[in-house]
Structures are given as structure tokens and as C-alpha cells.
Amino acid sequence: MRKIVGVAAATAAALGAGLWVASAPRPMDSATLDALQGDAMRGQAVYLAAGCSSCHAGPARDADPLILSGGREFASDFGTFIAPNISTDPIYGIGGWTQAQFINAVMRGVSPDGAHYYPAFPYTSYIRAEPQDMADLFAYMQTLPADATPSQPQDLAFPFNIRRAVGLWKALYLHEDWVITGDLTEEETRGRYLAEGLAHCAECHTPRNALGALDHGRWFLGAPNPSGTGRIPAIAGPDFDWTAFDISAYLETGLTPAFDVVGGSMAPVVRSLQQLEKSELDAIAAYILRAGQ
């Protein structure tokens, strides 16, 4: 009997140790990331493509979307996520972070003190970014204002409030592979980088499984609105018949081919993307049509 208990205890301990190891944060090498030279001018375009303001802009977002004091709430099946302060404030924001800490936060979802972020922060897309772009983004964000609003704790139900478990989720779902593969034109390839990476289109336009991971088999086919009523529309599949001109014009002006005007959570996305070069919007459009084939 004592032997059985001993084996059970040892098995449980081994399982626990295994889960602990499997759920460990896996940041990239700090020295390599810190060695990158960021360019703030280039970083502005990265910032606009990545849509940081869309979630992190504070209550004064209409007047100044560059005050990244956070506070915006995102209801979900797992609880309510609250965007943190990512302004340059050294205490309440990320003003005290190193470049490597920043890049590991954005591309691996790992905080400076080694905790997992929840994947409401779309590092599942940002993992496909070029570290150099992230260094440029970091340089640009140093130029934005500081704001001393404290970040609010995430309001999640058990068991989703166990951060360490996010490590197991990452082991299953955090991959840097491209979703759409095969022969792509140069423009489609650029569009894929923007859409699957920085602009993280799929985070809203692709449905998720029960664990909240994107269903790559239903890429861009639309999904329930995670934070309200209605649906996030499909941008692929039989019900989506926009041309490349239509998509690019929508991202530039917020006008659909039927001249409805963008609203909801897509409105700030358009406000950011419309500041990019038109060729970048054309590239996203080319990729979206390629992805829908």
C-alpha cells in the first residue's frame, strides 16, 4: 500500500513538474534583441499597422489616440480583459522597460518579470513580426506621452485567472508559421506580413475554438463579436465578394462598396491603417483575396 501511495505521489510530482516546465515562459535572447538599433521614424508605420492605439488608447482617445493609458474593457467568454497602460510613464506604463523586455512582451507574451500575458494581447499574431520592426516600434513609442494612470487587474473567472496555465495554451497555439502558404506574389507576401502579423486581422475575423485559439481551418470566415452583439464579418468565403479596390478603399476611407461607413471596433483600425502608404493597403487587399481562394 505504502508503495502504491509512493508511486502515485511520485507520478503526481512528475506530472506537476512536467506541467510546470511545459508552461514556462519562453522569451527570446535578450542580448540579441537589445543589440537591434531602432528607428523611430520607421517605427511610426509599424505602430499604425499594429494598431496599438485601437486597444490601448485611454479615455481621451477621441482627442488624442496617442495617450496609451489603457483602461478599455474587452468582455469575453473568459472574463473581462482590461487594456493596460503602455504609455512611457516609468512607473505606471512601460517607460522603464528595456528593448528586449518590450519585444518579448509583444512577440512572446512574456512580461519583464517573466509572467505570461493573456492572448487578448495578440502576440499570437505579433510573433510573426520582424524583431527589427519591433525595435523601430519601441523607438517610436519612446516619443509618445507619459500618463500616470494605473493599469487595472484583469477580471477573469477561475481557472482562466491562473496565468501560468497560459504557458500550456501557448505550447498548443503560439506558433510563428504563416497560415496562408504556397506561391505568393511579392505584394501578397507583404500583405501577409501585415495582415497575419502586425495588423492581426484574424484575431477578430477568424472564429475561435473552445479554448479561445483561432481556427485556422476557418480563416477570415467571420466570428461572433466577442465583446458585444452581432458578428465580426467574414472577409473570405462565399459571402465576401469585395475586390482588391474595394478592400483597399475601405481601409483608406472606411467606406464599404455600398457606401456604408465603418463603425464599432473597426473604426479605430481604419483610423490607423489609413495613415499608411496606399501600397501597404493594396498589399493587405491582395493578401486577403489570396487567403480567400
Added chain:
Amino acid sequence: MKFRSFVCIIALGTTIALPTFAQDNPAIGQRQGQFKLFVHNFGLLGGMAQGRIDYDADMAQLAADNLFYLTRHDQSRLWPEGTDSASVSGTRANPAIWENLDDFVAKFGALQTAAEGLQQVAGGGLDAMRAGFGPVGQSCQACHEAYRDEAS
């Protein structure tokens, strides 16, 4: 201002909170019809602005005139309390409209101002029309961002 005071009176005075369907309150379909007429005119100008159709000064002016008058249509009976998306189906009007009536009315006022600006320039050439068209779209977007739900 008439719009605002009327809606406020409705908000204060209405106590009926029975769950209903959109078709029970004709105001919902009627205000949706109003927006369709906005698009009927705004879309023609948008088509010209985007180069989908050729610019025609007379047609542009007519559409801008329509939009001007349509946005002057009195709103006071189109937004009764209880016709929000949390209370009834068949509408994308977010309940926040009735919680922020002053802001909602101000945003509608911005549309009226932009429509007036567009009316003044729509017949004056493509570039002038485009310059007046942009603010109209922005006024639509500001309200849709805050107060319109996703389509179902």
C-alpha cells in the same frame, strides 16, 4: 434642440419596458429607412469621390442638396425609449445612445454641419466636392463607432 428635448421627455416619461420585437415599433424601420436614403445620396457622391463613376456637377449638387434636407428631418419621433438593441431585436442602435443623449445629439449635429458644408461645394468640381465629402463620412463614422452595434 427640439430633437433633444423630445427624446429627453420620452426617456423620462416612458415606463413601458415589456420585451418587444422591432416590427412592433415602426420607428425602428422608419429611422432605418432614413439612413438608407442618406446612403442613396452619400453613395452617389462617394462613387464619384472614389472614381467609380464620373463626376457630374449637377448630379453631385442634387445628391448633396438631398443629404442636406434629409439630415434636417426632425428626429424627435424616430428614437423612442426602448428601441435599443438590448430591448428589441432588429436594431443596431446601442443602448448607449439613450445613456448619452447629449453626445448622440451633438454627433447628429456634426452630420448636419458637414452636410451643409458639402452642399456648398458639391457642384464646384471634383476636388471641392471631395473636400466636403470627407467630413460627412467622418461624422457618420464617429457615431457608428460609439453607438452602432455590429450587424448580425
